[in-house]
Amino acid sequence: MSMSSSVNTSMSVLIVDDEPGMRSFLSKAMLKKFAFVETASTIAEAEQVRSQGHFDVLIVDIRLPDRSGIEWHEALDDTDRQSDIIFMTGYADMDVAIKALRAGASDFIMKPFHLEQMMSAVDRCIEKRLLKRENFMLKRELSHGQSSTIIGSSDAINEVKQVIERVAPTNAVVLIEGESGTGKELVARQLHQLSDRTGPFVPVNCGAIAPELLASELFGHVAGSFTGAKTSREGLFNFASGGTIFLDEIGEMPMNMQTALLRVLEQRAIRPVGSEKEVNIDVRVVAATNRLLVEEVEKGHFRRDLYYRLNVLNILIPPLRARPEDVVELTHHFTVQISKELGIKPVLWSHEDLQVLKQHEWPGNIRELKNMIERCILLGKPPAEYWKKTATTEAIENFGYPLDWTLKAVEKEHVTKVVDAHEGNKSAAARELGVSRKTLDRKYKEWLGQISDEQEES
Template sequence: MHVLVIDDEAAIRQILASALTKAGHSVDTASGVKEASAKLVRGDVDVALCDIMMPDGNGVELVRSFRGSGIDTQFVMVTAFASMETAVEALRAGATDYMVKPIRNEELLHRIEQIGSMRGLKAENQALRQMVARERGVFHFGSRSMVEMERLVSKVAVTDSTVLVTGESGTGKGVTARNIHEMSPRSEFPFIPVNCGAIPENLLESEFFGHAKGAFTGADRARKGLFTQADRGTLFLDEIGELPLHMQTKLLHVIEDKEVRPLGGEQVRRVDVRIVAATNRNLAEMVKEGRFREDLYFRLAMFHIHIPPLRDRKEDIARLIHFVLQNLAAGHGKKALELDPIAEEILVEFGWPGNVRELENVINRAHILADGERITLMDLPPDIARSVQKRESPGIEIASNVGLREQLRRLESEIIARALRDAGGDRRLAAQKLDIGLSSLYRKLEEMEANSVG
C-alpha cells in the first residue's frame, strides 16, 4: 500500500518510513500539515500516519478537512500525549485508528496490515454479494475436458502465476478467472475485472495506472488506476487481445517491474497484483501478424487454460440446464420447474454458438414463458427447435403454411418413434429412454394415432 508519514520530527519520519519500506509498502513523507495536504490531494495515498500536534497545524483538523473531500485515505493518528478526549476527537473527525508514541515497528506493521485487509474486504463486499446471489449452488461438470480444466484451475489458483484463459465467447472465461481468485491466497483482497475492449484508447493509460489532479482536461481530482485498486488482489483483463500495442508495452513493464506511475504524476508506486487475462482470439496468430507483443504473450501464457465450446461437451448441457433451473427456483423461493424430455433432447442437440451464456438466456426465457410446472417445446425459441429438426429429422418437412404447434407435434412424434425403434419396440424401455412414465408414453401414442386417423 501507499503510506504517507506525516510528522515534524525528521528522525521519526525516517524510522517509520524505513520500517514500512522494508515491509514492502510504498512510502512518502511530509513534515507538516501544508506539505501533507499537497500530497493527500493527489488521491493516491492509502494510509496516512499523521502526528496530531505539528508547528503549522493540527492533524485532527487535517483529517476533518480531507474526510469531506471524497478521497479514500485511511488516517492513523499518532501523538506523544495520550488522552481519551484526543482519541475520541480524532475518531469523530474520521480517523481509522489511534497510536501513542513511541511506536513499535511490529505494532505499526500490524495496524497497517489490518487496514489493508479492511480495505480489501470493503472493495470486495458488493461483488461477493452479487456472486453469492448468482451462484446459489456448486456446479459439477460431467465432461472429461471440463473436469481436467477444473483440475488445472485448482493447481494454478494457489500460486501467483499469471494465467491466460482462452475460449469462445460465452464459455465462462470470467467465471473461471473469478474461481482462480476465490481459490487463491488473495481471495480476501479485491478481484477487479476490466473489459479491455470497452475502454476508449485515449483513456486506457488513465484507467490502468490512474492519474494525478490536472493531468489532462477534466482531471479535477486524482484517481486511482485499476492496478492500484487491485493491489494484493487479482486484476482480470478480459479481451486482452483488444489492447493496442503501445498499451501492451506499458502493461508488460508493470507486470515485470510491479510499479505504476499515474498519468501526470511523479510518484512511482509499487503494486502486488496477480494478472489473469482472457481472450476469444488467437494470440499466437496475432503475434505472427505483429498485432500482439510476443514477450507479453509468453508472459501472460505462463499458464494457459482453454475452455472448450459447449457443442464439444454435450455431457454438460443437461447438467447446466438443471443447475440454472435450480438457481432460478431458489431465487423465487419456489420448486424448480421440470423440463420435458423432448425439449431437453432438443437443447442437448443444439449447437449453442453463444455457449453457456446463450444457454442461460434460453432457460431464463423458457422459465418466464412456462405454464404450470414444466417447460415444454412451446417455451423454447422457435429457431432452436427448427435447427435441430432440420439436422436430426430430415423426413419432417418445414412448411411455411404449417403453424409452430403442428411442427412441434410432428417433431415430438418423430422423437417418440425413434425411441421405440432404438428400444426394439419395447415400450417400457422406450419410456425409460425418453425419461417419461409408461402411462405418459401410452397417452402420447394414443394422441399420435388419433392425429394420424384425423
C-alpha cells in the same frame, strides 16, 4: 483479522513532522509495514506530496510550522481518498485530543511513545483499509452475481478441471482461451479459489471500459491528471492486492495499454495516471480472450512480447457443442438457479426437451443456454416448443406479430426478445425500450404471477 508482519505491497504512508530525527525514525520503522513511505516537514509540503499519489495512512504531528495538523482540511475532508490519520503531539492536552478525534483521526498518540504503540495503531489502520477493500470487492461480486462452480462431467471439461488443479497453486500468469460464453471467468475464479492467495478476485472486462479510462480503472489516478479527475482514486490493481485480477477480453486492450500492462508484469509495480511514482503490487494476473491472439499478433493488433508474457500457462475451454453430454447437467443447474431467483418451483423438462437441447449447436455457448432457459421459464414455453416457434419468430421479424395475439402477449414477446438481444442485461434492455429498470422488473413480476397461477391450475 490477523495482521501479518510482512510488507503490504499496495499500501503507502506519509509521515508529516518538523523534526528530522522523528521523520527518520518513523520512516525506517514504516518500511517494515509499507511498500511506499514518504515524509514531509510542513502541511504545505505534505499536501504537495499527497497530490502526487494516494496514501493509505497519514502520520501527522499536530504542531507544525505553517499549520496545525488538525487544520489540514484538504486531507481530513477528502472523502474520495479517505486516508486513515494518526495524530501525534508532545503536549498532554485532552482538548486537543478530542479535537483531533472529532476532526476524523483514526488514532491519537502522545510523544514520547514506544514504537510498539505506534505500530499497533498502524496495524489497526491497515486492517481497516484491507477490510474496506474486501467489502468493496464483495459488493462488486454480489453485483456481478457470478457462480464459481464449473458444471459438467464430460471428458473435455474434466480435462480443463485437471489443468486448473495443476496450475492454481502457482503464481504464474495464465491465459484462458475460448469462444464467447464458454465460461472463461468461471475458470479464472476456480484458479483463484484453489490458489493460496488470500486477497480478492477482481474481474475486469477490458472491452467494456472506454479506452481512455482503462488506465485509470486499472492503475488509479491522481487529482488533476485528466479532465474530470477532481480527486485521486485507487485502481483495481490496488483492490486486488494479495489476490487475483482477471483481465477478460484482453484482445480488446488498446496498444498503449498493452505496453503499460507489459511493464506491470515485468516490474510488478503500477503507476497511477498523472503520478511520477510507482507502487509495488502483489497481484496474480489471469487473462482471457475469445480471439486467437496468435492471429492478432500476426496482424499487428497485439504485442508479441506481451502475448508471450501472458501465455506462460494456457487453458483452452471447449465450446458447448464439443461436449453435448454436459447440456443436461447445465440445463438442470440453470433451471434450479433461475427458478430460485424468480421465486417459483423449478420446472421439470421432458425427455423431448432435453434431447432438443443436446442437438442444438449453441453458437453462444453456455451464455446462450442460460438465456434460453430463462426465456422459456418466463414465457412458460418448454424448449421443444421454443424451437418450434422459430419459424413464427422469423415471420414476426419480417411481417409483425400475428393478428390474433393480445397486446399483453405482444408486449411480453417483444420485451423478452430485447432482453435476449442484450444477453440478459435488463438495465441495457430497459434503456433501449425507453422505460425504467423498475418498470421492467414490475413487468417481469406480473408475468411471473401469471406463470405461477397457470402452474397451480395445472
